[in-house]
Amino acid sequence: MSHVLDRPVWSALAGHHATLAEGGSLAMRYQPSVHPFACCRDNSPASLAALAELASPGDTQIFLQADDCRATRVLPRSPWRTGCR
Numbered sequence: 001m002s003h004v005l006d007r008p009v010w011s012a013l014a015g016h017h018a019t020l021a022e023g024g025s026l027a028m029r030y031q032p033s034v035h036p037f038a039c040c041r042d043n044s045p046a047s048l049a050a051l052a053e054l055a056s057p058g059d060t061q062i063f064l065q066a067d068d069c070r071a072t073r074v075l076p077r078s079p080w081r082t083g084c085r
Contacts (some may be wrong), residue, residue: 006066011038025049029061036060043067 004011013028014068020035020040021028027050029038038054039060040047 004046007039007041007064009064010041013018013039023054026052027054029054032059036062038063039065 009030010028013023013030017030020030022031023029025041026044026047027038027040030036031053036059038051040051053063
């Protein structure tokens with residue numbers, strides 16, 4: 001990541017919003033009662049798998065990042081119902 005706005009959710013949860021985060025060093029999300037934004041450190045299979053582990057059936061997760069989102073291509077049986085846009 002070259003700029004904090006390349007992965008703004010990651011930047012927020014790894015910084016000022018850390019007290020609102022769930023997850024670990026590969027993937028994080030806001031607590032579901034706070035916001036549906038989720039993120040992973042990078043697009044590696046390990047990070048995407050960690051992100052999938054944070055999802056529960058019926059959850060809504062919103063991804064926001066500058067680079068290509070590979071979640072549905074790397075994890076074809078992932079809990080995500082729609083592709084990244």
